[in-house]
Amino acid sequence: MGELTAALRKHSRKVTGPRQAILEVLRRHQHPLANREIHRALGPENCDLATVYRNLHTLEGMGLVRRYDFGDGTARFELVPEGEEGHHHHLICQQCALIVEVEECFPEELEQALARRHGFTGITHRLEFFGLCPRCAAARPTPAD
Amino acid sequence: MGELTAALRKHSRKVTGPRQAILEVLRRHQHPLANREIHRALGPENCDLATVYRNLHTLEGMGLVRRYDFGDGTARFELVPEGEEGHHHHLICQQCALIVEVEECFPEELEQALARRHGFTGITHRLEFFGLCPRCAAARPTPAD
DNA sequence: ACCGTTTTGCGGCTGGTTTGCAAATGACGG
DNA sequence: CCGTCATTTGCAAACCAGCCGCAAAACGGT
Incomplete structure (x- = not known):
């Protein structure tokens, strides 16, 4: 997906396996997902949980992902759709x-x-x-x- | 305060020092307070932090106290005013x-x-x-x- | 292919919150 | 006023989401 690449370039970030995989997971699921859930979906073998945390933070900062808080002490994330603003x-x-x-x-x-x-x-x-x-x-x- | 006593009775709970003290602190402060802040206000000597946690949970369940979540990972509590509903x-x-x-x-x-x-x-x-x-x-x- | 920068994995650590357990305390009947 | 029994407390350890540091691995541009 060029959009990911473009966004990453703009911030001097690299297109890595984990990043693509995380976005792919978010793309497949239309509901807010917790770090842990994303980690599980990726297969714990393929990516460290800490990496999931770091990347979601990064992706959030780039506006590719949006964080939601349902008040249960666990952050959840959703992919921000193309050009979506609000x-x-x-x-x-x-x-x-x-x-x-x-x-x-x-x-x-x-x-x-x-x-x-x-x-x-x-x-x-x-x-x-x-x-x-x-x-x-x-x-x-x-x-x- | 008879209201506290009444509410506690209704739930087969006891009127203990820590409980009264906690409500007293909440009564004095008009802003949402974190467990830690309440604990500090009580004087860490007088009541264990775990007790503060347990009591706020209890008081919340009885509707005497209301929990607020400002998204910083720390729960805060406010006294529910007399007969206040909303x-x-x-x-x-x-x-x-x-x-x-x-x-x-x-x-x-x-x-x-x-x-x-x-x-x-x-x-x-x-x-x-x-x-x-x-x-x-x-x-x-x-x-x- | 090379080099400098970014990332990753891993282990450890923080801070808020909860829990197990034995001792202390409040409610209540005698 | 005192004993009994369920509730509550203090303490310490466990939990849990999230974060950090560091050395090794991966990436991007040349």
């Missing part, structure tokens, strides 16, 4: 960890107003939704009040 | 960690629509804002593009 959020099932991508986003004008009111600049936000997916809700009718 | 969010300076409470929240109707569309129930969300506070912005004019 971020998106997720709806996560608290039971089975099913992840659904969500296009809703916090209203831009509200965010700007908020920033202005407090004099903050360069404002961003982190937003994730949690709930019980249909499958899990069916399997567990009423969670015992 | 949560609130925070605006955090990425430079100096200044925390401002914000009343803006993700639009209820959008969240409901989102849940309905995907068949999710019991939906909640986690939302925090990040940016550069006025002080830090002044101290660091242009973050070098």
